[in-house]
Amino acid sequence: MSQGILLADIVTTVSPTYASEILTPQYGCGLDQLLNYRRNELYGIVNGIDYDEYNPATDPYLERNYDSATAERRTDNKLALQKKGNLPQNLDVPLLGMVSRLEEQKGIDLLLEAAEQLIAETKAQLLILGQGRERYHELLTRLALRYPGRVSVTIANDEKLAHLIYGGCDMFLMPSRFEPCGLGQMIAMRYGAVPLVRRTGGLADTVKDVTEETGNGFVFQDYTVSDMLGAIKRAGERFRRREEWNNLMKQNMNLDFSWKTSAKKYEEVYLRAREMARI
Numbered sequence: 001m002s003q004g005i006l007l008a009d010i011v012t013t014v015s016p017t018y019a020s021e022i023l024t025p026q027y028g029c030g031l032d033q034l035l036n037y038r039r040n041e042l043y044g045i046v047n048g049i050d051y052d053e054y055n056p057a058t059d060p061y062l063e064r065n066y067d068s069a070t071a072e073r074r075t076d077n078k079l080a081l082q083k084k085g086n087l088p089q090n091l092d093v094p095l096l097g098m099v100s101r102l103e104e105q106k107g108i109d110l111l112l113e114a115a116e117q118l119i120a121e122t123k124a125q126l127l128i129l130g131q132g133r134e135r136y137h138e139l140l141t142r143l144a145l146r147y148p149g150r151v152s153v154t155i156a157n158d159e160k161l162a163h164l165i166y167g168g169c170d171m172f173l174m175p176s177r178f179e180p181c182g183l184g185q186m187i188a189m190r191y192g193a194v195p196l197v198r199r200t201g202g203l204a205d206t207v208k209d210v211t212e213e214t215g216n217g218f219v220f221q222d223y224t225v226s227d228m229l230g231a232i233k234r235a236g237e238r239f240r241r242r243e244e245w246n247n248l249m250k251q252n253m254n255l256d257f258s259w260k261t262s263a264k265k266y267e268e269v270y271l272r273a274r275e276m277a278r279i
């Protein structure tokens with residue numbers, strides 16, 4: 001890796017913010033000094049998603065298809081998701097969804113630490129799909145058993161359920177400790193689920209807090225229970241203002257996170273590298 005970084009004409013990583021983060025000892029994993037040496041040739045380009053595969057208008061895994069013009073149909077997917085997760089079918093209750101590797105990087109430890117307060121201080125339902133560390137399998141399963149009707153956990157790699165979560169949850173949770181790029185938040189927005197993320201890596205580049213002019217989600221800064229719960233509560237307040245929530249949902253569905261956009265940036269970087277090779 002170090003030789004590749006040293007000898008490459010240009011070095012790329014998967015988001016602008018992560019490109020800055022890896023210049024620090026915290027995220028550089030021992031390569032930060034070398035990356036700082038190449039910082040003028042270091043570029044961060046956000047990944048794209050396949051807009052044919054992730055298309056709520058044609059997705060065969062959904063209970064009902066929809067697009068931004070027919071987003072009201074999305075409620076059928078929420079009801080189907082609640083039923084699938086053995087949660088009460090109630091459109092007025094905010095449904096937090098999570099599709100993730102169950103690893104420390106993804107913020108599972110933070111979520112578990114916050115779980116009791118989340119249950120006590122909000123009305124939100126929580127539905128999680130993923131696989132990872134056995135320790136997290138056990139702790140999340142216990143949490144679901146302790147709070148039936150509020151928490152649903154599926155320990156599996158289930159593509160069909162994953163798509164239904166994107167198409168049925170109200171908020172998509174990504175409380176990552178670090179996240180070079182992240183795809184879940186972009187898929188979620190494509191499907192009308194509002195992202196709720198920690199400000200790190202590619203999450204910081206693709207999700208701006210609703211308090212900002214171009215806001216499209218709910219963002220928290222510090223890796224703490226209080227910061228994450230604060231964002232969840234803010235999202236719950238906005239969710240109750242249905243017209244505002246629906247406008248946010250439709251706005252996000254019309255954003256462009258396709259590979260077409262990312263490919264143009266890679267082409268620009270490739271052309272720069274070619275020019276540098278001629279010098």
